[in-house]
Each structure stands twice: as structure tokens, then as C-alpha cells.
Amino acid sequence: MQPTVKPKNLNFSSGPCSKRPGYDVRALQLDTLGRSHRSALGKKALGLACSETARILGLPETCRVGVVPGSDTGAVEMALWSLLGARGVDVLAWESFGSGWATDVVKQLKLADARVLKADYGAIVDLTQVNFDRDVVFTWNGTTSGVRVPNGDWIPAERAGLTICDATSAVFAMDLPWDKLDVVTFSWQKVLGGEGAHGMLILGPRAVERLESYTPPWPLPKVFRLTSAGKLSEGIFRGETINTPSMLCVADYLDALNWIESIGGVAGAIARSEANLRVIADFVAANEWISFLATDPATRSNTSVCLSVDLSAEQVKKMVKLLESEGVAYDIGSYKDAPAGIRIWCGATIETSDVAALMPWLAWAYAQVSA
């Protein structure tokens, strides 16, 4: 039987992710538009993007938060190009984005002492094998496989190398051990439902120390440069961006941060995301034709939930198309490089009632396609 209730919001994409409930572009504070980003007004908005991020995330006072170009990719690559090469590096990869950072380190930076620890989609690398005397590059939540690190217990408080963490689909959705992460990056377009284009770069004191004591042997484009005459460019971490940002995206980000605060801050955002995951976990437990791609329940993502369906790749595509044409769900096919399956975003901007409304439709679409 075709279900009768549809999700009110069909946007289940894993990036850009759904706008927050009640979002209205007309409600953004747009007095910065058409003004210089270096005017007092522009700098104030950009400064708030940094300071409000730090306050709402509860970052240690020693952390610096900057807005950088190129979305999350820009922030990660800026860190890799600025920091690596001082010692050996372990790169951990278990899906597409982690593999991309491994390619950067091995094929682009061509670091001689690089070790890539790799696992297949659905699995995670053996975290006990990581050597923290070396720099460590990893993704907190693998968005394309729905596999996350279970926690930060595997990272020692005392370590010689730096930890560089792409946490774009984890910040505002998972508890992060900030004192164990020397570099954290994320973009506005994920958990907050913000816009692409700008990335957030969070530096702990050990990363700053590296920046001020080490100069990489390769050239650095201007958009990657975090230091000037051997000193950290502190202005970047007060909203003096390297180049011109979109003030419209900044206004949108400040709106998203306000919303996070209104739902109880990070704890509230995590609770919404976990409630969404629970709905899917209950559905998977009750239906044997669908399963989590993540094999270990401790590594199941509560944001990018990736599911395997007992169908051919062609049939899964049909299922995804059918759900779109029925006006039930958009963009829930797995990532282009990942195994065929379904991926449902479960971050805070998604209403649990919409995830619940989607579940019977999955069963219906499966029955249609497999018939």
C-alpha cells in the first residue's frame, strides 16, 4: 500500500544540507550587502562568525577560529599545505574524502614519509595502529560511507605530531575532544544547513606553534597563507579574511548559529541528530532487506546515514528516482564513488517527523522496484 503521509521537507541531501526549520531568507540581516567586508560593519559580522562559533561550540580559549576560502576543502588543504612536511604523516582513509586527502599528501605534496591506513566502505581503519609521533590526518565522519570514529579515546592527550581533522559532517552533530584536535575544519553547508564557498579553520596552540616554527619547502598560494614574516596572521581569526567573502553567506551563517543556540546549542543539535538516527535504526532492525553500510554499530554516523539495500545498483537508482518523482525525498542516492545504496542526512536541520514519514515510503519503493 502506498503510504499517505509524506515528509513535509523533502530535502535529505548530505550537502548542501537542508535549511533549518523555519528558515526564511528574508529574515537574514542584510545590512552588510554592498558594503566592504573591511568596513567596520563587515568586520563586525565576520568577527562574529568567528567568535560566535567559538562560544557556541565551547572551544578552549586557546583555539583560534577563522573563515577561509574554498569551503571545507579549502580549509583542509590550507592546513595540509601549511603544516605538513615537518615530520612523517599517517593519513587515515575509509571513504572518498579521506582518500582525497591521502592523494593530496602522497601525489600532490609527494611527502616521502607518508603512510596511508585504508579501509573499505563500511569499515574503519585499525585506530590502534595510528602513530601519534607523526602528524595524523583523518576525517571524523566519513560522509560517503556513513562511518565515523566512535570517539576520541584513541587519540593520546600527549603526542608529538599534530592531529588534523576534517570534521565537516561532525561539527554541531557529534561531541569532539577539542584539546585532542590540533586542527579542525568544517563548512557551513553541512550540519548548519548554511551555504557553500567558505570554510572554517580551527587551530589549537600546537598548530600555531608549528606554523610559526616551520616553513614548508613548497610554494604557498596567497589563499593558503596563514603566516606573515613567520608570525600567525592573527587578523584571519578575527574576521579579516584573506580575500573577499560572500557577505550574504556570512549573514546566512550567523542566522544558522542563532538557530543552533535556540535549540539548546550543540547538545540540542546532537540530540536532534541522534533522534533521527534512531528512527532509521528501528526501521532497519525491522526490515531485513535494508542494512547499515557501517558494519560496527559504534561507527554508525548520526549525520550521513548510509544504507545498503538488497537490490542491484540499477534498482537502487530506480528506487531513488521513484521517491523523488513521488515528491517524498530528494538526493538520497549514495555518493558517486560509494557502493550503490541510500544516504539520508540526519543532521539537526532535519525534523525527526520527516525521517519517520520517509521510512514507510522506503518500504513501498523497495516493493515497487523489486516486484
Ligand SMILES: Cc1ncc(COP(=O)(O)O)c(C=O)c1O
Ligand atoms: C568529509 C568531507 N570532507 C570534505 C568535503 C568537501 O566539502 P566542501 O564541498 O564543503 O569543500 C565533504 C563534502 O561532502 C565531506 O563530506
